[in-house]
Amino acid sequence: MQEYLTIILFGGFLLLLFIGAPITVSLAGASMFAYLVLDKNPIALVQIAFTSVGNFPLMALPAFILAGALMEAAGISKRLVDIAETLAGPVTGGLGAATVMACLFFGAISGSGPATTAAVGMLMVPAMVKRDYDKSYASAVTAASGGLGIIIPPSIPLVIFGIAALGLSAPPEAVAKYGNFDTLSITKLFVAGVIPGFIMASTLVLTNYIISKRKGYRGLSNQWALSSVGYAFRRGFWSILAPFLILGGIYSGVFTPTESAVVAIFYSLAVGFFIHRQLSMNRVLDSLLTTTRISGRVLLILFAASVFGRLLIEQRIPVAVADSLLGLTDNMYLVWSMMIMLLLFVGMFMETLAAIMIIVPVLLPIMYMLGADPTHVGIVVVCALSIGFATPPLGENIFVASGVGGATVEQITAKIHPFVITSVFGVFLIAFFPALSLWLPRLVGF
Template structure:
């Protein structure tokens, strides 16, 4: 029966995708057929789906999406970009470096890859073209950097990973072999993402420097102007304080990730309406529409993916995969390599949040059997799937950058592969050295 259910679930899922059905319909359709074949009451399908959205941490999803949209409308993102430009100064490929830094800053308040690409790209792609950067390269570095939006906390995929993994206890065999595993929480994931986020950004900065040096893309200025840096920091004081307040509140335990998202909304409204006075009523309405659309789409996928994952677990499919992998090899580095390559492939075809919800029930038991910390697993999964934003055919960041910059997706893809290779190398480093993810949470007592 187990193999039969696997064929129904995955065969039905991919068949519906090939027919052009949305991913939500593909997941739900395959799961419903499996439910009927197993003789389960279809009402249970609806009950499981409804329960999946009843968790308190999930409230952070629409709140962070709304906060990111409001911050762009309130002028916060523009001031962060100005700071990044002055800090880049005379560095070779300075505007490309400023784009990476701006995405790093904006990722700390956005939590979304496409949102980060759009907010930064609207300002930086025209600026790079004016400085004689090739248009397709300007779009490529922006699309590649936009993936940082889901690694730098707060991150929407981290919230979804936490929700998907919190109910999964380590297998008894793994506990007998390795002892009790470290706890997993969304705040801990947020803390763990900081150093890997900077490593991923450093890989992009190095790649941009090497390409810019070869192509003759010079810095913005002859030397750093401390006066201009100071002026940009003064103008952007309230913008820089946004991630400080959000992350500082989470790390100090002052409020939960869900509460921090609400704080971010009210902070943005105060800055946009009272201090910057750039936030208009029409922009607030547009931000609410954007939030409703994105949240609704994610919740529909969550409905279907939770039921899909529940069926996998009930049929012991993750346990079977874990046993098969462990029979193949017990080398943790080889298993990490196989998982990273698999996730890179999945990221090319599947939306990040859907991939997390579907794959966590399969991958986490495998890594528990290898003694891996679930927080470290979450960071590697999210870093790897972030590359999917810049790889075709799905590559959401590619389409956003294409729409803003005017280059075709094909032209951007031709320029983005060095950034994909650099990001992949950084992911292997993060996977093979767990302390890069776990040191900071340990230092802060998580």
């Protein structure tokens, strides 16, 4: 029965996707069919879906989306990009490096890959083209860097991973072999994402430098001007303060990730209305509309994916997969390699949040059986899936960069593969050396 149900769930899901059904419909349709086969009351499907969005951590999702939209409307993101530009100076490929760093900064505000790509791309792609960068290359750098938005905390996918993983305890066999595992929390995931985020950014900066040196791409100016750097920092003081306020409050324990999102909203309103004076009621309403649209889409996926994941767990499908895989090999590096390749493949075709909700119930029991820390697993999953934003056919960041920069999707895809390759190397580095994810949480007491 277990094998039969696995075919129904994944086969039905893939079939519906293949005929063009939205991912929410595909997940919900496959789950509903499985419920009917199991002769379960379909009302339970709705109850599970409702319960899945009734927990406190998930309140951070729409709050962070609104905070990111307000910060963009308030001019906070524009000032962060200006700081990155002035720091680039005359460095070879400086504007490309500034784009990566701007995405890193903005990722600490938006928590979204496409939002980061759009916000930074609108400013940086024209600036790079003006300095004789190829338009398609400028768009490719932006699209590849936008994925940093879901690694650097606060990260919406990390929130979703935490929610999905908190309901999965380590199997008794794993506890008997390795002892109790460290507690997983969204705050700990946020802290753990900092160093891996900088590692992923470093691979992009290095790739940009090598390509720019070959192409002769220069920075914004012929030399650093301390006056310009100082002006940018003075003008962007309140923008720089935003990530420190949000993350500092979380790491110090002053407020939870959910509460920090609310703090970010009020901070954005205060800065936008009274300091930058760029916010208006119309812009606030636009930000609310954007938040409603994005949150609604995400929550619909979460509804369907929660039911799909619950069925997997109830039928012990993840345990069967884990036993089968561990029957082939128990080498941690080999298992990580297979998992990363699976995540990269899934990221090419599936929206990140849905992928997390489907994969976590299968992946986490396997990694528990190998003694892996769940926080480290979460970071690797999100880092690997972040590359999916820059890989077709889904490749959301590529489409956003195309719309913002004017280059065609085909042109951007042709220029983005070096960044994808080095990013994959970064993911393997993070996976094979758990201390890169776990050192900082342990340092601050998690």
